[in-house]
Amino acid sequence: MDELELLKKDWEKSTKKYPNLSKEDIYGVISKRSSSIVKWIFIISILEFILWTALSFFGDSNQVLEKIQTYDYGFIYYAVFVISYIVIFVFMYLFYNNYRNIAVTENTKVLMEQILKTRKTVKQYVIYNLSMMVLSIPMGVMMELSNNIETQTLLSDIESKGDNNLFIFYLIIIIVSILAIVVVVALFLGFYYLIYGLLLKRLKKNYKELKTISNLD
């Protein structure tokens, strides 16, 4: 007999052998908490929003703002602060909207796409924050060098001690800034890669499989 027919026959016959949960058991089961990947993506994303918002609050104290406003081009920084808040809210709205659209009642392919879209928004948010951080390091250094009176005094001190000293000083600052950027970006990317990689490995594999099936003809 054909293997599949044999299997089907046995499959239909084995129906009676499954456990039979009582209504009380089922009440107990549905009162438990879900541990689905969607729930995990939601929790991790919320933590990311909290982390990045907290970080921007941290660098955004009134003292710093007042100091910056006395600098040349200080208004640019002020505008960046305002824009960054608008961006956070836009991302939060997009994320919430994507999350709400995830429906387990859709077909498998659509469900997978909805989850990947939610994940993509958070990824874009992280990339946005990392780019802002990478940009802010050289900008901050440049601003301090050109505006801060104490730094100016230090610079003229260094210059007076030798011709090449100033060049070496700038070189060190550039190298330290680049190192700081590389370390920060590598740390964050490694962290995300690990978390989302583990969480979405199976989904991505299955999505690829479905796409292969869809491209059969």
Add this chain to the structure above:
Amino acid sequence: MRQDIEHNFVELLQKHQNIVHKICRIYTDNDHAHNDLFQEISIQLWKAFPKFRGDSKFSTWMYRVGLNTAITLYRKSLRNIKSQPIESVAYKLSHEDYDDTKDQQLKLIYEAVKKLNDIDKGIIFLYLESKNYKEISDTLGISEVNARVRMNRIKTKLKTQLNA
């Protein structure tokens, strides 16, 4: 109101629980994992129940939510990955039907099915549940033709594995 809905849901799930057990049987190797997946599917069904409009049969709707949970949403817990697969004693033929050759062959077929990927398991499962290609394609989001072609490939894959 909510209590009524919950009561209604529990009654329906209790009546059709075999569908969930069967999905668990295809996708898991041991009791722990079976119970874990059963729980996750039940929770997802309950969460999605307000969206169930009754324009499809409850059992048809269960296939979709159940398979989506098994294929996409379910996260194997570490406990389940570590525990050893148990022999599928509960799934053996009943004593009066017992036939050693057939049983051995069936065991091998089940093992071959377990080795399929998640999507192919879903297709085989719906086939075993006597769903037509239209229903298989609607559930997974692929075309009917592709579902048919894939099913043929799965058959060949199983045959090759069994004759190896």
